[in-house]
Amino acid sequence: MEVLFDIISWVCLVSGSFFCLTGGIGLLRFPDFFTRIHAASLTDTLGASLILVGLMFQAGWGLVFAKLLLILMFSLLAGTTASHAMAKASLKSGLKPLESDDAEKDGVPEGERPSQQ
């Protein structure tokens, strides 16, 4: 049982960190804000939960487990909500997702910015 838990937790940790890594690279390399937030927030949620679950397997029942659970809940709620809020706020402020034809340019040119709602 111990070994099984260890293996599960390791798998979770490794895959979680893999997702985090991809998210980080995406955050750095993607061309505009919306693709970046896509990369970062999705992998972030998955990666963070996997790592936390992996830790939970290590912790066993107890206060530590409860705290990890709390962090997990919190990061699920807060992370997703924050991403949503960010995306919405940026959209409202006039940042526009990249269309396929202007993918080379970084961000939106000055003149094409939609006016304030």
Add this chain to the structure above:
Amino acid sequence: MYELTALILLVVMGLALVRAFLGPTLYDRILAVNNFGTKTVLLIAILGFLGGRPDFLDIAIVYALINFISIIAVLRFFEYSSKRPMDEES
């Protein structure tokens, strides 16, 4: 195993930090900071296990909380002063 995870998290934090420096828009920075924050939470959790005293997860909770609150604060900041939304580049 913890070490590996911690290392990867550090790398990701580095990447987020680079994004935060580079910009180019404000929201990129906010995103990077947010990402950096969540990674810090994880890192602290891992460090707790690494050091053999996992009962210090309180700090990770506080980090998560603070991270969330500061993101909201920042967003609200821009609801007020969104006259010039992308005045970041220059």
Add this chain to the structure above:
Amino acid sequence: MITHYPVLQVIIPLIGAPLCLLFPVPRLAGLFALLVSSLAFLVSCGLLQQVMVHGTLVYALGGWAAPWGIEYRIDYLNSYLLLLVSSMSTVVLIAAQSSIRRELPQNRQTYFYTAYLLCLTGLLGILATGDAFNVFVFLEISSLSSYTLIALGTDRRALTASYQYLIMGTIGATFIIIGVGLMYMMTGTLNMNDLAERLPEVNHSRTVLSAFGFFIVGVCLKLALFPLHLWLPNAYAFAPSIATAFLAATATKVAVYVLIRYVFTVFGIEYVESVLPLQEIFLVLGLVGIFAASVSAIYQLNIKRLFAYSSVAQIGYMILGLAIGTQLGLAATLLHMFNHALMKGALFLAIGSVVYRINSSQLNHMAGLGRKMPWTMAAIVIGGLSLVGVPLTVGFVSKWYLVLALLEKGWWLVTVLVLISSLLALIYVWRIIEWVYFTPARIHLSEVREAPLSQLVPVWILVIANIYFGLDTSLTVGVSKLAAQSLFGLFGAAP
């Protein structure tokens, strides 16, 4: 209860401050602050008397013995200064009642009194404590509250002055904690006496030297020693008059106390002299400070600013006394701390009354005021003469001892310079007299009357004290000599 005196000294204003905030009516808050301050004054009288009888008092806070807990250690030096601070605070608060009502809007008065009591707490706490880190904590209490006091001034320049003070003061405080930290690192203790015992073992190390350096620079920032004085004139000039009177009379004295305490008690004078030419540095800075500040004072139009510069100059005298490095020199410094508090307290309170009546502290607005407010103006003149060092005033006594100490050391040139600098003081005091008495009022002043009694009384208490202690020097000179002796006797003789 008598055994608790050392802590009561600080605790009374400490508890008084939050209570003061609870008063709904500013006037009551003011009276309450006065009550608290006078209680503190009574306690400090008791303390001085006890120290005279029993010698050094030690009080372990929380019941934990010294190096583990924090202790209060009251000896001649700090009981003398505790008395000074609490008495000045009480006298100033008497005048505050009416002056604050005029100078500040209703809704800020309660805050003013609270901040005032906090500042008092901080200053008393610095004086009483025997713990190096505790000094920092109370230093911050007093500085934060004095930033607030200064920023409450009505002129917008008060804000920038306060900001500037905040930046400088925080840098100074941070330097002080770096110093304390390095000392702690080398000795493992924070208690001053313990430090004094354990520092000689590690005296040779460079860490202690740099700790000393940081500490001195930090304190000198707080002290407004000459090149680091830039924050002071503005801060004093634009703060509410009462705040200026209180800060000028006490705050810098407390900083000087910290310097003395560390140089003599913690590091020991031998160490200080062996590693740094501190005497020479202080001598030069003190003298340059005296001259530069006095000359600047001559060109000031704002009378508050004028006396603020004169404060910088007077700090120069105190530092000069320290630079002499003898027992007599130290005694002169201590004496001058007390006397300067008396003079500046009287002067700034009198200026407060002027501001109360004519709502300005510009010299030109005071033209011809000598006939309108004879008592107030007489107080200013006597205070000014005391600054110059005219016989029969306290200023003369402290200058006399300073000169004696200088002569004892054989520094003729410095003596001459000190005497010349007194002439500079005479010039700026004369400028005031000229404006006030010999210039016809350009603005219609017929409605201006003498200051109210509630302000005249404290002003004249201080003026009379100025003259009394100028004539009967037994108390002040006696205590400062005792304090100087104890500082040298206890720690100077150690190998």
Add this chain to the structure above:
Amino acid sequence: MNIIGLYNYWIVVVLMAIGFFIVIAHENLIKKLIGLSIFQTAVFFLYISMGKVVGGTAPILDDKWHLYSNPLPHVLILTAIVVGISTTAVGLALVVRIQEAYGSIEEHEIQTLNAQDQIECQLEAYGFMKNNAFSVKSLDE
């Protein structure tokens, strides 16, 4: 002398220098405050570093551990952090007020305005402004 053993303190020095430089050299009042807090944080590092014992653990007693880091610097720094935030808060409040009063938080602009205030006083003193720039307030007690 083994220099390597001191690397932590050197980081402290670098951070401190940066913070201090911001305080002195920059003119923006908020940035000065940020510099001040960096400066203070550097000092916190100094204290915490000196409390660390290699192989020790956090000073919360537990049966499994025997070597603890020194708790005293932690206590001191807790106090210092509180002091730091208090200073920052008061400083920011001042900045807000300065912004209201001057319309700027750049040091040289404020200095210019202050100098103007000063000059007005001087001019008035020597009789160039005769109108009632200064008025006797209500004088009845």
Add this chain to the structure above:
Amino acid sequence: MTALAITRMNDLFAVVMLSGIYSLMSAGFFLDLDAVDVAFTEASVGAGISTLLMLASLKMVKRYEGKTKYKPMLALGVVGATALLLIYGTLDMPHFGSADAPIHQHVAPRYINDSMAEVGVPNIVTSILASYRGYDTLGETLVIFTAGIGVMSLLRVSRETKDQQQKRVPADMQQQIILRIVAKMMLPLILLFALYVQFHGDYGPGGGFQAGVIFAAGIILYTMLFGLSTARLVFKSSLLQKLTAVGVLLYAGVGVACMLLGGNFLDYNVLRHDPVHGQHLGILLVELGVGITVATVMITLFFKFTWRTVKHKYIEQ
């Protein structure tokens, strides 16, 4: 590190964000050096509260730093001299992490070895903070109180205008429905967590100060999403003002009670017959006092700052 970038940027907003990151990093660093409580505090204060305050005041001022006319030579000189002095000082320091440095020999061993028997609290930091050096902590509470007084007096608005104008201020972030619901769900959790930190400080990292900050953070979150006027219904400024004073008074009152019971000031041993129980009670009350003061002062600070900026935004147009 981040600090370098901060010096370079002239967008104040970005600088504030970066300083948030900086203090998160430094908190991580503290954690690595075993200073759990410090990391806790630095995270909540440096990254949380001070960033919030900076943002709130940034709303008022220009976002960009002006071109500074540097006097770099002088500044560099001063900074260089300071750094050199410190480096010079480091040369004789005991090495980082060595267990035989003087600070681990003299005073600290007693805390580590005897505090369990003398104070009976596993968290040594708490026992030093609240008992051995409890007076410092009283001072610290007073510092916070002073800051509260300072900000209150500086950013005071008169009551009449406030009442008239408050109605005109719209609640903020109306459109972020998801955010509001999530925040509503989280608020009780946050407050519960604050209480946990408050009363668990004896056994784990935490204590009155951290708890106060977390509590305040919860309230601030609520304020940001539901508007200042809503939050003010619960936390009237006069109530806040009284509570700040009550916190300090509670702390000092415990001290005075000890004095009346025959001990020294803040000597908790006399509070109960058994000294360790007395210590427990004393620490509990004292931490509660700290918590109250910190929480209320932080909330007050935030309210004052936001109120100023909101006023500028909506009323003075």
